[in-house]
Amino acid sequence: MKKTIRLGISACLLGSKVRFDGGHKWDRFITDTLGRYVEYRPVCPEVECGLGVPREPLRLAGDPGSPRLMTVHTAQEHTKRMARWVRKRVVELAKEDLWAFIFKARSPSCGVKRIKVFNEEGARTKNGVGIFARAFMEHFPLCPVEDEDRLHDPAIRENFIERIFVCKRWREILAQKMSRDNLADFHNRHELLILAHSVKHSGMMKKLVARAPKNPVKELYAQYQSLLLEALRLKVTPNKNVGILQHIVGCLKKQLSPDERKKLLEVINSYRQGDLPLIVPITLLNHYVHRYDLPYLREQYYLYPHPIELQFKNHV
Numbered sequence: 001m002k003k004t005i006r007l008g009i010s011a012c013l014l015g016s017k018v019r020f021d022g023g024h025k026w027d028r029f030i031t032d033t034l035g036r037y038v039e040y041r042p043v044c045p046e047v048e049c050g051l052g053v054p055r056e057p058l059r060l061a062g063d064p065g066s067p068r069l070m071t072v073h074t075a076q077e078h079t080k081r082m083a084r085w086v087r088k089r090v091v092e093l094a095k096e097d098l099w100a101f102i103f104k105a106r107s108p109s110c111g112v113k114r115i116k117v118f119n120e121e122g123a124r125t126k127n128g129v130g131i132f133a134r135a136f137m138e139h140f141p142l143c144p145v146e147d148e149d150r151l152h153d154p155a156i157r158e159n160f161i162e163r164i165f166v167c168k169r170w171r172e173i174l175a176q177k178m179s180r181d182n183l184a185d186f187h188n189r190h191e192l193l194i195l196a197h198s199v200k201h202s203g204m205m206k207k208l209v210a211r212a213p214k215n216p217v218k219e220l221y222a223q224y225q226s227l228l229l230e231a232l233r234l235k236v237t238p239n240k241n242v243g244i245l246q247h248i249v250g251c252l253k254k255q256l257s258p259d260e261r262k263k264l265l266e267v268i269n270s271y272r273q274g275d276l277p278l279i280v281p282i283t284l285l286n287h288y289v290h291r292y293d294l295p296y297l298r299e300q301y302y303l304y305p306h307p308i309e310l311q312f313k314n315h316v
């Protein structure tokens, strides 16, 4: 497979010895499995902003909404140094056309969530977000982010991979001239995928697209994007998938023979019980969708977990 999926990554996860103690946090899933299909652009905020290796460890302090970056033992502040570097680095990263970013968990610079923030007395107060991770997310709201800890959970990993591809296609739509037809086409092809995340969001997005002629197109895109990102953040569960699979069987009811329908429902039931991975009913449905040539279903991204090499939807 051609390596065109470009991901930013915290450099220590690739095995670079950039941590405060001269070590790394090499993650074999990231290099050996995911790394076969993607190109990485490593970033180490603490080294790149000039703190060197080895260095005193850092932590976040003060207001969790806008924390300071402090050394743990000598209480030296590096917030401004990091902020200056971040301002330049996000401009460079914008040119890289990153599809997503994998951050190191629990880092005061790279952590995307639940990063400890300490008060003046050195007591832990609330959780915050790493300084670079926060700036990255603010600068690239359409770039999915995750940390390596969470990627070890197959369901979270699938959701991340799915978001990468949906957000990439959405960015491609944004790069074209805004039009109601383009938006309707994007929505139609993602309808079942969005439905698998949230019935409520899918309904709101459908209504929005249907009302399109009444709204200024720019506003329409902004509202659609906000609903899309919200929907993608909601988890897809086996029950939600079963609902979608049964819906697809319903769409095929005129074409399927009683035996074919029975077989499909058995396979869906085995998936529901955890005996088969989702890819099995999806592959079978795909077969019938192509055999009976149903254009609406043939175009649904839900039926094309992509790329297949990532073994998307392939666990029970």
Ligand code: SF4
Pocket (backbone or CB within 6 Å): 010, 011, 012, 013, 018, 019, 020, 043, 044, 045, 046, 047, 104, 107, 109, 110
């Ligand atoms: S967590 Fe981030 S800042 Fe720390 S060593 Fe890894 S890449 Fe560098």
